[in-house]
Structures are given as C-alpha cells and as structure tokens.
Amino acid sequence: MFRWLRGDRRERPGKPVPLIHFSGEPEDLPLLLPGDGRRLFSLYGPLNDLGAFVGQLQILGVPRDKLPHDFRSLAALESYCGSIEGEGHALFRDNNGQLADTIVQDAIRGCHVLGFSDLRQIIEDFVAVLEEDTRWKGIVPNEDRISRINGTYEALDKRLYGLKLSDAEAAEIPSLLPAPFREQATALLAKPDFYSSNPYYVRGMVWVLNAPALTWYTGPGYWDQVRHLAKLLSSSSSER
Secondary structure, three states: OOOOOOOOOOOOOOOOOOOOOOOOOHHHOOEEEEOOOOOOOOOOHHHHHHHHHHHHHHHOOOOHHHOOHHHHHHHHHHHHHHHHHHHOHHHHHHHHHHHHHHHHHHHHHHHHHHOOHHHHHHHHHHHHHHHHOHHHHOOOOOHHHHHHHHHHHHHHHHHHHOOOOOHHHHHHHHHHOOHHHHHHHHHHHOOOOOHHHOHHHHHHHHHHHHOOOEEEEOOOOHHHHHHHHHHHHHHHHHOO
C-alpha cells in the first residue's frame, strides 16, 4: 500500500467551516495543500503533501482514472522513492501487493512530468526484473537465479541512492520558485543533508509550488475539505 495511506484522516469536531467551491470535474480539481503560501518548512514537504492529498482521495473512494494524471503520477513517484529509500527494491512488491505494478507505471509517468530520464530508466529496469522474478506468483526459481535477481535489486538500490542534485541545478532551484519561497529554499538547499541533494524531492517541490491548480488552505478542517472534494469527484464519476 502507498506508504502515506494510513487510513481516514479525521480531526476533532469543531465549528463547521465553509467548504471550498469545486465543480466536481476532475480537470477542475484543486491541488489542495495545507499552508499559507509563504512558508517552506522542508524540501520534501510539497511532494509529500501532494502524495498525502492524492492518497486520501483514493482511500475515500475516488477512482484512479478520475484523478488528474500529473497528480496521480507524482504521488506514485513519491511513494516509489520513499518505499525504496526505506526497504529497497527487493521488498517493494511484498510491501505494495497488487498495487505494485500500478505504482511503478504511474511513477514512470511521474518521471516524464519532472523530466527525469535517469530515474525513469531505473524504474523501467526495475519493471523488467519484476517480470523475471516469479516468486510473487508462487513460482520459486532455482538458487542461482534468485541470487542473480537479488543482486539486480541491490544494484538498482545503489543507482537510486546515487542520484544527486548537481551543484549547478541546486544553484538554479530558488530562481524557479515563486518569490515567497526563494530565500527559504536557498537556506534549505545549503544544509548538508539527504534532502538538499535529493533530485526527485527537489524537482517535485518546484513542480508543486508552480502548479496552476495549487490552492493553499490555512483554516481548520483541512481533511474535511479533502472529504468534500472526494465526495464531489465520486458523485461526478457515478453520474457518467
């Protein structure tokens, strides 16, 4: 399962807040994220929040094909990368079950969205190994073949971990962001940590913060708003 799908997000009851306007049509879906549009707390936060938003819509019953392709693809890319960082390629199918194939295919599309050919190649090579690894089908290969497949998984891990943001790209990133985030992004990129050199989270941040559909929500009841969007999307789907 997507690592950010952790069940229905519920908040403490309080005073009802007005629900945001939404036509119910997928092409009009706002990318609703918590925040005020002025503060950037982390480099990974924007892509992670997109993943949580899309994941919650799916939990609430929104059909996959009713989600905007870019939203869905980048959420899958975030899920794929986070899963590999946590436990590696060898356990990806076990951890994600029947969703594994859907996640990797959507993640490949996410690489196209971000213009990330190196990561796309890693995922495509991983798909080829998944097709060769028959253990998930209940067919156990001989020991030599298992050893070779496991070695390929480890090599894919190293290739993913080896992807780094170049100094030139890092220097350009702040200029690609809306003005309120530039100074904060510069400070975060200067920190010598995992995320400051992580190209998929940083590129994902740039995409999210520039997305035309991005809508910031600062009031209480954020997940109530997400449930409202899911209900309208599902209703629109059932009427067709």
